[in-house]
Amino acid sequence: MLIRLDHVTHTYQPGSPFQATAIRDVTLEIRPGEFLALIGHTGCGKSTLAQHINGLLKPTEGRVLLDGKDIHEKGFSKKELRRAVGLVFQYPEHQLFEETVFKDVAFGPRNLGLAENEIKERVEEALERVGLTDPGIAEKSPFELSGGQMRRAAMAGVLAMRPEVLVLDEPAAGLDPQSREDMLQLISHLHSQGTTVVMISHSMDDVARFADRAVVMEKGAIAMEGAPEEIFRHGERLESMGLDVPSVCRIGMLLRGKGVACPEEMFREDQAYDALLALWKGGKAHGVQ
């Protein structure tokens, strides 16, 4: 399925004194099977944009198209759209509410009107996918889980809908290093199984590692777009926008600033390893101590 935002503008509370345009004339295609990262600092409009992808917000101007059909046109089934596009909010564990993990994960499938055995199958599958497989965990209260487990339980609730597109708003925020890594591996695995992923992230290291394509937003508009290697080639521009660059990218920028011919294609750890070793060997060949 192909989702296209066509010249989308969204203004909150138009006509009131609180009127605020969060995104302005955004045109963006979400391609089937891609891993797209949305970058930008708080208030740049990326969360507003994300909520247009599954029709939670309606554009004030412009259209959102699913396989060419306007999702806000009469007769379009929003229900199917919401199933197919799973939205995982920031700190989704704040939205856990049922008595047990099982019931919480079952909430969505139950709303789809599925039979009890089908619901059970989906819940078990979703819990398995997020790695919540300890015996008895499904019958626990979600509030007895650790922070990382709660996050995964919330994620299972979305996966139980078997979405084709996953939109994640900072899925690793606030997690400790190991839980972060587990979460990112889970997302990467879902992506490798064919799920389209749109991930909002502040961590440029994560974007460098996982994304096929990145969109940088600034003041409600798309400021840069391309593969991570293209985006991170403009490290100075990212920094001027108040964004980070991957740590190894920063090493490259600093080296080039010192007149060292460090390649620009250096934004992941493995690339930096090769590039810096090559620089040293080159230096040795020229007789530098």
Next chain:
Amino acid sequence: MADAIFTLDHVSFAYDEDAPLAVRDVTLSVPFGEFHAVLGRNGSGKSTMAKLMNGLYTPTEGTVTVCGMDTRDEKNTWEIRRRAGMVFQNPDNQLVATVVREDVAFGLENIGVPTEEMPGRIERALVDVGMMEYAERAPHLLSGGQKQRVAIAGVLAMEPEAIIFDESTAMLDPRGRREVLNAVKRLNRDKGITVIWITHFMEEAVEADRVHVMHDGQIVMSGMPREVFTQEEKLREYRLDAPVTARLARRLRKAGMPLPEGILTPEEMAEEVAKLC
């Protein structure tokens, strides 16, 4: 120790009688004016330890003193909390008033600071965190980093000797994180305020005077950042990761590149690599 602001002497803590120990036999002393970072995964006991350090919790076993005062002695409670302020994780849960200035005043009213003394204290505190120009603004319209700086000003106005930060950057974006950490480093450097910085961002700990790693309620590693972050296997055992640059430096050294030990930041790395090219 007379020159230590915090001393923890064989401290253990359980949330209730049958609960497992959240902090186990921790002994630690923090000299006045230092910046100590505490790292550990979720559930490692680092937040519990923070709350033991200003008397929000009192030890089940062992003794905690702040400026020589035992936290178990109830008559010390208010003085301890004034001298060792605390800033929490969620900026939205810490601000109470509708105007920034009043928010900073809130704690002062609570400890009975004379009214004529208040404006001066509030303004000094706001200037120290770079938020004076927002004094008349509504806190809920500020960014996360700005809200946290207002929360810090609220603590600063009490004229504390130490501030304990319990994952105060966890919910902020990179810009907010930088803002808050820079403000705190300045307070430590220029005002001599002792800082306990609890975090799981390794990068935030690289400039600390000392780093402590907690695991299962115990302090399992302690030392200068260089000493701690170069022990990658040990960190991994505690489910932590060395900063990317530290890891890269170690791999390059292993491959024979003559880099000095203990590189932690991109700046240090660029400096050393440039020497070899």
